[in-house]
Amino acid sequence: MMFARDPARLKDIQEAEVGFGAAEMGNKGAVGLRALYEVGGESTELTFVATHLAAMEWNLPRRNANWGAIMRGLTFENPEEVLSKMRRDAESRSQSLSSEESDASEQARLLREEHHEQDLRLQQQFHNLSVFKPSSHLFVAGDLNYRISTTSPTPYSAFPNLDPGSENYYTNFLHLDQLTRERLAGRTLHGMSEQPVAFPPTYKYVVDSKTPPPGTAGSSVDEVKWEFASHRYPAWTDRILYLELPSWIDSKMKVRAYDALPVIRTSDHRPVFLRVDVPLISPEDLAPPVSEVASGSASPGGSGVDPRVRLPVEIDPEAWERRVAARRREIAAGWTMFLGSTRQGAYILGSLLATGASGYWLYRYAYM
Structure with missing residues (x-):
């Protein structure tokens, strides 16, 4: 806070x-x-x-x-979103350079310069987040x-x-x-x-x-x-x-x-x-x-x-994606500890087991 x-x-x-x-x-x-x-x-x-x-x-x-x-x-910010946007911009720019009228060596030089500038921009954006x-x-x-x-x-x-x-x-x-x-x-x-x-x-x-x-x-x-x-x-x-x-x-x-x-x-x-x-x-x-x-x-x-x-x-x-996955594990671990180590959790777990057992016996009585 x-x-x-x-x-x-x-x-x-x-x-x-x-x-x-x-x-x-x-x-x-x-x-x-x-x-x-x-x-x-x-x-x-x-x-x-x-x-x-x-x-x-x-x-x-x-x-x-x-x-x-x-x-x-x-x-x-989500690094993957920044990276995805940079990739889209890079592809668009590369296509634009390839379509320009110039010889092969000139295009190669322009592409190298563009890739270098893109790398610098990516480093700067990652630095800022x-x-x-x-x-x-x-x-x-x-x-x-x-x-x-x-x-x-x-x-x-x-x-x-x-x-x-x-x-x-x-x-x-x-x-x-x-x-x-x-x-x-x-x-x-x-x-x-x-x-x-x-x-x-x-x-x-x-x-x-x-x-x-x-x-x-x-x-x-x-x-x-x-x-x-x-x-x-x-x-x-x-x-x-x-x-x-x-x-x-x-x-x-x-x-x-x-x-x-x-x-x-x-x-x-x-x-x-x-x-x-x-x-x-x-x-x-x-x-x-x-x-x-x-x-x-x-x-x-x-x-x-x-x-x-x-x-x-x-x-x-992949920092944000890893955090989302870890958050799911936290929720699962939290519920497991709550159900297994607290009185309230024991009541809930017991009620679920009792409900499941009752449903099973009712099903057997009605259909078997």
């Missing part, structure tokens, strides 16, 4: 989704919203991605693969699940704590953070930037069950007693990253705050928030000029080419 102080300022809202759980279902996945924000005669385009990547310490390669699935499959649309700002947030180890802790493992005087103060564990290491190595969150983390690990918390709930005698709304779970290394799993403004723009994002909220009773995570001033740069000005595309401008995130200039991976043309 996206909330706005003045919803009337949001125009042209688009949405996208991709699943990368079991059989590409959405038990793990990402959703995206894109909108044009207008105020005072100025406008800028904003893209937000919320995601939940693979869990467990040892699943680092899968988390990186999940991000790859987002880059390939989280598209705000991806999360890295060149004319849009981008924010990625969620339970990214990156840890500080690839193995579970032992009973003797050192845990981060909140004591500044301790050798295990949480800041001494930040160098182990998988997300920062993988991002700077160009293996995940390509081109993205993050404000330095200055808050404690956001996972995994165990809330004291004896803590009185709010509104009862002896309760305190401001304090929840907690401790870190002993079977998971505390880690900064919950993060918010952004695509910094490119080299051809003078302005920069101005981060006002990046912090974790207090521990809450209903989750083993601490939520995080980012407060940032986003310059009102028009989509036309934010898109890379031809000179930057030709030179392959460096990413403001510190690794590789700016994803506004060149996509890190190719778009999956």
Whole structure:
């Protein structure tokens, strides 16, 4: 969901989704919203991605693969429709060139040039429907699940704590953070930037069950007693990253705050928030000029080419069709779990079986 102080300022809202759980279902996945924000005669385009990547310490390669699935499959238009239209236009143009009066070598040259231009147009259109649309700002947030180890802790493992005087103060564990290491190595969150983390690990918390709930005698709304779970290394799993403004723009994002909220009773995570001033740069000005595309401008995130200039991976043309198929599997799995694991489902299943049995016996009585 996206909330706005003045919803009337949001125009042209688009949405996208991709699943990368079991059989590409959405038990793990990402959703995206894109909108044009207008105020005072100025406008800028904003893209937000919320995601939940693979869990467990040892699943680092899968988390990186999940991000790859987002880059390939989280598209705000159907790539297959774009591709089909391009094919029709290409066939029409090829027929037109073939009918022109010119020698064979000239026609071959014209066709090569036309195919090259068509390929460039297709790449541009795929770029525009991806999360890295060149004319849009981008924010990625969620339970990214990156840890500080690839193995579970032992009973003797050192845990981060909140004591500044301790050798295990949480800041001494930040160098182990998988997300920062993988991002700077160009293996995940390509081109993205993050404000330095200055808050404690956001996972995994165990809330004291004896803590009185709010509104009862002896309760305190401001304090929840907690401790870190002993079977998971505390880690900064919950993060918010952004695509910094490119080299051809003078302005920069101005981060006002990046912090974790207090521990809450209903989750083993601490939520995080980012407060940032986003310059009102028009989509036309934010898109890379031809000179930057030709030179392959460096990413403001510190690794590789700016994803506004060149996509890190190719778009999956069948992304929407794969999502439709996965959605059917989700519905089937959901109904199966509902009928097999809930009281209401058991009532429905029992009623269907009873109705079927009654119908069978009535049929036998009437016709046999």
